[in-house]
Amino acid sequence: MAEITEIFVMTMKDPDRADAIREAARKDFTGLEGVTSWKTYVTTDPNRPTLFAEIYTFPDHETAKRVTPQFALRDATKAFLAEVGEVLVGQYFTEYQPASGENK
Template identity: 60%
Template sequence: MSEITEIFVLKMKDADSAAPIRERARADYLSLGGITSGTTFVTTDEDRPTLFTEVYTYPDVESAKRVTAQFSKLPATQAFLAEIEDVIVGQWFTELTP
């Protein structure tokens, strides 16, 4: 089965205060195992609202299902979710192959 990429595009209530909360939530989540990688991206256009993209990869859909089922139950994740103003995208993706 193909690698799964989970992508969240987020608008934060206050990006500066959310930063340490995000890092605690990420460390907690990555400690669960079954996650290949986790990366955060931030937009750079100062004329537009700042958005953050959280990208996690899993070896397969079974791993993604097993690990993400625990995501919102973690206390550090719940604290991070409280800092989010809007989740613009939150889905699993796999590479499109013709």
């Protein structure tokens, strides 16, 4: 089965305050069996609102479906969720494989 990437694009209420809270949540959540990684990306255009992409990876869809619900239940990740201003998009992704079998 293909690796699953879960991507959330969001704003943060206070990005500086969220940093330490995110790191505590990251340590907690990536300690769960089945969580491959959690990376954070931030937009760079100073003329637009700052957005964050929180990107989680799991070995397969079944593992993602089993582990993801725990995010909202754990104290460290609940604290991180309290720092989120708005979630713009959140969904599971996998690498696109065109019908021809070649990535273009």
